Amino acid sequence: MAEIKKTPKSNTIIQVAEATGLSPATISRVLNNHPYVKEATKKKVLEMIEKLGYQRNNIASGLRSNKTRTIGLIVPRISMFFHAEVITTIQNILYKHGYNLTICQSGDSVDMEKDLIRALQSVRVDAVIAACTLHTTDFSPFDQLMASGTPLVFYDRVPVGKTSAMVIKGDDIQGGYLATSHLIEIGCRRIAHISGPLDCNLYQDRLKGFYNAMKIADLQVRKEWLFYHELTKENARIALKQIFEGPEIPDGLVADNDTTAIAALKFAKEMGLKVPQDLKIVGYSNDPRSEIITPSITTIEQYPDKMGEKIVEVLMARLQHKNMNPMEISTPTIMPVQLIRRLST
Amino acid sequence: MAEIKKTPKSNTIIQVAEATGLSPATISRVLNNHPYVKEATKKKVLEMIEKLGYQRNNIASGLRSNKTRTIGLIVPRISMFFHAEVITTIQNILYKHGYNLTICQSGDSVDMEKDLIRALQSVRVDAVIAACTLHTTDFSPFDQLMASGTPLVFYDRVPVGKTSAMVIKGDDIQGGYLATSHLIEIGCRRIAHISGPLDCNLYQDRLKGFYNAMKIADLQVRKEWLFYHELTKENARIALKQIFEGPEIPDGLVADNDTTAIAALKFAKEMGLKVPQDLKIVGYSNDPRSEIITPSITTIEQYPDKMGEKIVEVLMARLQHKNMNPMEISTPTIMPVQLIRRLST
DNA sequence: TGTTTTTATGTAATCGTTTTCATTATTAAT
């Protein structure tokens, strides 16, 4: 005689229909505020919905309407300050538009990224927003996603070639240029540069900016002071060791992220070098750590919130005007950056 | 005569059925590796799936089976280091179990939190993992979620009273105790404490630990050196100003998070106080910033990855053994913490 | 007032799976 625990059945549109004496269709119309519903019945239905505590089943809705009102986002890591900020902004704005966001981390693994694309496709998200891994060179999984009709917007780390996806990126050429020319302006002549892997557009562009600034100042770029590994603490130390074992040492360092800049600061301290007197350092991204460290680090601000806003803006436009040709190559949107001068320079 | 762009129709189980000459039921069985499928047909089906590039429609699947293989997570902010780490661990492990994770941020807003619960309920997640806002005292939205049959696990910021949800939290009493007794051991006698709002279990517990340590050392707790506001930089400054305007000044400070500890460090510098000589500071959470600041800050490590592992472990157990009475009050799991001594003490 | 148009509602098909039930093929048991 044991009581059988049934999973509590949540009520459906049909319960609401019966309770109001209307048809399910009308309930659905109210839910989607279809124009052809009398104000009075609309009110009646809404009241009953409230009373019954009815909650629309988005799964059923999604199956029929082919709209899940969910956007998928793929990002290397949410723990990166820049991405955390972008995501938060995106999520807040999307929320106002009635969209949910499913956040996924690729952990900078190409395979994981591929899996995540499939997973998002499988849950039929209405669109995907992605910042690629450092090593994504094969974009065919993304292409396939688009081919299946899912709008796609890349940001920050974007494909290098042409793509029919929407693209929003920071002005990394300008960023690299600002960082480098700043060092030159304040007197540096022997500038090292720790860049990231050149598979990634970010580092290609920042490097371009670096070269531009060096060229304008008529300074020679020393290949032995150029590094292209993933920008971790550990790799930074390896690079720095190599630099400082050489016959000459630099008086300025352009680091392509703040983690590297911080590692460089620590390394300089250990070497007995004074920053900024003996070595001037500039980082990238304006990570909160760059501000609190001693000396605080000059860096490039990327305005993640502005980027988040732009991403949603572009995406919503695309989602609302289905008419625009999805295969059209649109020009990337480039967001401004700014140098934040601090005590490391 | 304009070519009409149809949304590319992704193929279904039926296409696969037709292509193999089998019934949809069998395809479904293969997909869910049901035992009663001949090895040969299984192989045939899988090959055809590969060939057609078929992808299961999880929406349809979810509707019928009432299982979405998606877990919802609600967290105050992903930008908090501790949470970012926990989330990443959870996501990675869940992924291995074949689950997706939908991450939502409440931004520490009770209303937003309520909305998010509804939203997750509406997309029929299989379970919810939540770290509450600082001000969540009404847990009825969560109760309702559970009543609808959704397993719920709280972590870190958990309900203070009894709950039928699963609960996993750090040993905050011990954490508060460790921080305080450490200061006492190294000679502090006049200890201030910047706590968070006591609505939140975390700060209640850490405060308890603080009191315990003070009592054991027979030290008097000065109410005028106790603060209970949200632990922001700004609030920290206000509290510190108040403390240092008083007739006496402390020689030790227990801060309930690292943001506050960092603000205190800065404040002390501005006041011309040497840390640790004049003032010893201990923080909480082992935020990366606490390590790189000068002097580095002693703090409490919470092992976010271990907590993430535990959360998934408990959740999976619950998800697999549906039989256990969901209304049973289970005892909270308490995860160990450790003091990391650095240069601020 | 009668006809047309517009508004408001209902009926039933549909979305793509899963799953119960029925049926057939295969193996084991007598």
Next chain:
DNA sequence: ATTAATAATGAAAACGATTACATAAAAACA
């Protein structure tokens, strides 16, 4: 060899919404 049990498949009914189509009511027009 016959029966009983088990394995493998298919047919068709769900799941809970949306929506094309049909119809009824109301408003606009003649």
